[in-house]
Amino acid sequence: MKILSLALLFTYIILSSSCSLANDKIGQIHTMKGDVTIIRGTTVLPANIGTPLQKGDLVRTGKPGAAGIVLTDDSTFSMGSNSELALKEYAFNPKEGKFSLVARMVKGTFAYLSGLIGKLSPDSIQLSIPDATIAIRGTKLLVEVQK
C-alpha cells in the first residue's frame, strides 16, 4: 500500500513538473492592490495574487493599483500606479546554461531586484526604458518613467 502511494506520488510529481514546463510559466503576480491587468496578445486578463505570467505578457496597473512580480529565477519587479511592464523575453534553464531576461519599463514607477540570472549570467539581462537601456551587475534599481 505504501509502495503504491509512493508510486502514485512520484507519477504525480513527474506529471506536474512536466506540465509546468509546458505552459511556460515565467513567474507570477505575488502581491497586488487596486487595478492590475495582464495583456496577453489581444486578451486582457484580470490579475490576482498567484496569477501565472508568461513570456510576452504586459502587466498594467491603474490608479490606484500596484503589483509585485516574482520571476522563476527569484528576480522581482514591483510597480506603482499607472505603470506598464513588458516581459519580452525570458529563459531560465541553469542546467543548459540558457538565460535571458528582456523587459521594458514602459511607463510608471518600478523597483527591480535581480535574481539568479543576475548572478549566473548578468549579460543576459536587458532592461530598457523609453530612450535608454540599463545593464546591471547584481543589484536593485528604482526607475521612474514619466510619459
Place this chain on the structure above:
Amino acid sequence: MRTRLYLLSAIILLFCLLTGCAANRTVVLVPDPDGHTGKAEVATTAGKCLLEKPDDITHISDSSSPPEPVSTATKEYISATFSEVLAIEPLPSEKFILFFETGSLKLTEDSQKTISVILDAINRRSALTVTISGHADASGSTLINDRIAFERAGMVQGMLLQKGVDPKRMTLTSHGKANPAVPTPDGVAEPRNRRVEVVIR
C-alpha cells in the same frame, strides 16, 4: 524690474535642477536587501553613465542626449516617488540548503531537521512559491549527475507534498553539476555540492 526677471529665471533654473523637470526618466541605484550595492550602466544612443554607489541617480531626457551626470538621490525624492512601489515589494526570499549522504537519496541527519524548519517558514509566510533545485558534485558522468540532482529535488518535493504543501506552488529544477556551491575541477567529489536548495517566497 530687470533684476527681478533674473531672479525669477534663476529660481526656475534652480527648481529644474532640483526636481529634474527637464528629464522625465530616472534611474536610481539602491542597496540590495542584504546591504550590498551592485552596479548599473545606463545608456542612450548618445552616451552612457555608470551608477556604482548607493543612491546614485541619473536622468534621461531623450535618446539623442547622453544620460545626465550622476548625482545622489535625496531621501525626499525616493520616498515621494517610490513609497507605493516599495510598499508592494514581495518579501525577500528565504533559502534553505539540504545535504545528502554520498551517492544516495538519503538526507543527512541535520538536513532531515531542516525539512520542518522549511515547513514552518512556508506556513508563516503563506509562501506562494517554493523552488526546489537539485545539485550534484562534479564526480560521475553528466547524465548521472543530472539524474541524481533531479531525483534529489524530487525527493524533497515528495516530502513537502506529504506534509501538505500545495504542489502547484512548487517548481522543480535540476542544475546537475552546474552552479556548484564550492567550485571544483571535474571528477572531484565534494559533499557541499551534493545538495538541494529550497527557495521560498
